[in-house]
Amino acid sequence: MAKQTKYSNRTIPKISLHDFDTRIDTIAAELVAAAETDGFFAVVGHEIPWHDVSAQFAQAERFFALSDVVKSTVPFTRQNTGWEKAAQVRPSTGQPDQKESYQMQFRKASLAFMRKAHVVSEKLMICLARGLGFDDDYFVRAHDITDPDIQTVLRLLHYFPLNPAARVPDTHSRAGAHTDWGLLTLLFQRPGESGLEICPGRDVFTEFALGDTWTSVEPIEGEIICNIGDLLMSWSDDRFKSNFHRVRTPRDPTVDYFGPRYSMAYFNQPVRSCRIQGPLKKYPTISGAEFIQAAIQRNYAALEARMALDRI
Numbered sequence: 326m327a328k329q330t331k332y333s334n335r336t337i338p339k340i341s342l343h344d345f346d347t348r349i350d351t352i353a354a355e356l357v358a359a360a361e362t363d364g365f366f367a368v369v370g371h372e373i374p375w376h377d378v379s380a381q382f383a384q385a386e387r388f389f390a391l392s393d394v395v396k397s398t399v400p401f402t403r404q405n406t407g408w409e410k411a412a413q414v415r416p417s418t419g420q421p422d423q424k425e426s427y428q429m430q431f432r433k434a435s436l437a438f439m440r441k442a443h444v445v446s447e448k449l450m451i452c453l454a455r456g457l458g459f460d461d462d463y464f465v466r467a468h469d470i471t472d473p474d475i476q477t478v479l480r481l482l483h484y485f486p487l488n489p490a491a492r493v494p495d496t497h498s499r500a501g502a503h504t505d506w507g508l509l510t511l512l513f514q515r516p517g518e519s520g521l522e523i524c525p526g527r528d529v530f531t532e533f534a535l536g537d538t539w540t541s542v543e544p545i546e547g548e549i550i551c552n553i554g555d556l557l558m559s560w561s562d563d564r565f566k567s568n569f570h571r572v573r574t575p576r577d578p579t580v581d582y583f584g585p586r587y588s589m590a591y592f593n594q595p596v597r598s599c600r601i602q603g604p605l606k607k608y609p610t611i612s613g614a615e616f617i618q619a620a621i622q623r624n625y626a627a628l629e630a631r632m633a634l635d636r637i
């Protein structure tokens with residue numbers, strides 16, 4: 326039997342970016358408080374009209390509607406880009422997420438949308454840099470999307486629909502619990518397509534937060550959910566903890582959403598050559614390339630350990 330999850334209704338801090346230039350200090354203070362205490366937040370009052378978000382979701386739907394044969398012409402690669410289907414096994418579950426995803430760098434149709442997501446990201450980076458005592462453009466420069474060595478990606482996700490009348494196997498997982506590797510993830514969701522759950526890093530005492538208390542985050546039009554990633558945790562000398570999150574597998578037809586879920590995650594990941602070290606120098610300096618490689622290796626090592634345990 327799948328373990329019972331404990332839930333609580335945490336408040337979701339909403340940070341508005343309206344009148345950014347004149348309100349920057351207020352926004353920075355709100356952001357630091359949310360990052361430090363709540364561990365995650367939603368951004369509103371940004372400049373991405375819902376129409377643009379919907380149009381990008383429509384692109385994602387068109388992509389995922391293509392045959393697997395066509396999609397397999399852009400396979401997932403070690404460069405962390407491309408298409409995968411039911412192939413991402415999480416160390417937290419030992420099972421492949423029942424979804425497909427397409428992870429892209431700055432390419433044609435999606436370019437305009439990614440630029441807009443980046444404009445929002447840069448505003449957040451300026452505030453975070455200010456909050457940590459760095460120069461305003463410190464994180465912005467380290468995540469310069471015009472640098473050919475940038476590792477930032479937009480990930481389109483499609484979770485497969487399930488039949489509410491059939492029993493969903495215990496092993497079925499939509500997206501297993503994890504933290505993101507990068508600085509900050511901007512997560513776009515469509516109203517009604519629920520399932521996202523979070524457990525802020527500060528409240529995590531068990532492995533992958535599986536025995537801790539989770540909160541459901543309902544998608545709301547216009548809101549961007551921001552997940553603090555491992556990179557920001559390390560770069561802030563652990564002041565801002567990375568946020569555990571997952572997508573719940575629907576099991577109860579009276580409350581859960583069984584339809585397909587589309588979401589989009591904009592992962593702010595650093596330029597390969599940038600140097601990473603927090604203001605207190607808690608950890609040795611490493612490069613953007615080393616940080617992301619180490620994160621990927623940690624993930625596979627944890628997965629192997631999990632698989633070895635499952636075989637016993």
Ligand SMILES: O=C(O)CCC(=O)C(=O)O
Pocket residue numbers: 480482500505512514521570571572588589590
């Ligand atoms: O689909 C979602 O809402 C979550 C996706 C996610 O966490 C990820 O791809 O890292």
Ligand SMILES: [Fe+2]
Pocket residue numbers: 503504505570
């Ligand atoms: Fe994630």
